[in-house]
Amino acid sequence: MGGAERTARKQRQQKAARRAVAQARGGDANKKMIVAVIGIVVLAAVVIGGVLWTNSSKNTTAGQDVTPQTDxxxxxQVVEKRDGAVVLVGKPGVKQVVDVYADFLCPACGQFQELYGKKIEDKVNNGELGVRYHMVPFLNKNSDPPGYSLESANAALVAADFGKFTPFHDSLFKDQPEEGKRGYDKAQLIKLGQGLGITDPKFAExxxxxxxxxxxxxxxSKTVNDPxxxxxxxxxxxxxxxxxxxxxxxxxxxxxxxx
Known part of the structure; x- marks a missing residue:
């Protein structure tokens, strides 16, 4: 084999080697691209799934009825009397009266009601105690959408005008929404009142x-300044x-x- 042939053969071998390297590199790039695409798809699925789960969790009260605590x-002889934004519950002339400040969205208030609600009401019913309930919109911005604390407090005061404050109050705490998520809308609050026997259209109004x-x-605004x-x-x-x-x-x- 002459020198020219050897040179030509060597050049062909070098070209073949370069093509092999290029193909290998291209394959690696394609593999990397495929892996990257798969990663993006998986991430998107996780994000979408998380959004769907979050929305579902946030809206757990949508379409849900509050269970009326009819018992x-x-x-x-116990009287429920609304005085402005306060509801006094007790027998006429009761001597010992306690003030309770609570928010229907407040988790700690829900725990307080679970622990002591029936005990307090039993003492109200036997004439030992009177309670002034202050349902305050303390966490009014903490529902999604905001406003549940105020709307539920208002509905409870309206229920008091029809002698249904106690079961309305207890029902909202029994099925308490989670802070930071959706509360109950006005239609649901009205339906609760109706479930407790309030038939007067003025309640819904x-x-x-x-x-x-x-x-x-x-x-x-006065309460927050009370030490x-x-x-x-x-x-x-x-x-x-x-x-x-x-x-x-x-x-x-x-x-x-x-x-």
Missing amino acids: RVVGG GVNGGSYEKQLIDDF NFKGTPTVVYNGARVEYGDPGWLDKMLGAGKG
Whole structure:
């Protein structure tokens, strides 16, 4: 084989080697591109799935009825009287009266109601205790959309005008929405009232029209300046804040009041 042939053969081999390297590199690039595309698709699926799950979780109260707590009623001779933005529940002439400040969206208020709600109501029904309920829009911006704290408080005041504050109050805490998510809309609040036996169309008018919302806002602006108010729930008795961490606080409070 002559020198020219050897040179030509060598050149062909070098070209073939370069083509092989180029093809290998191209294959690697294609593989990398495929992996990248798959990664993007998987990420998109995760993001979309997360958004769908978040929206579903946020809207768990949509289309859901609040279960009417029809067994939670005031006893004989117990009166529910709305005074502005406050509802007094108790027998006429009751001597020991406690103020309870709560928000229907507040998780701690829900826990307070679960722990002490029935105990308080039993003492109201037997004449030992009266309660001034202050349903405050403390977390009004913390629902999605905002406004549930105010709308639910207003609906509870309207329910009080029809003697249904206690079961309405207890029903909203029993099926309490999660803070940061959707509350119940006005139609759902109206349906709850109807489920508790309120048939007068003025109830729906009061809920839809926000009859007491201005009073609630004005009253709350005073409440936040009260040194006893430390957020929700707050319990005040004889002008002093009550520490309710002790499970026996209610009996101790009433016992001290009798002394």
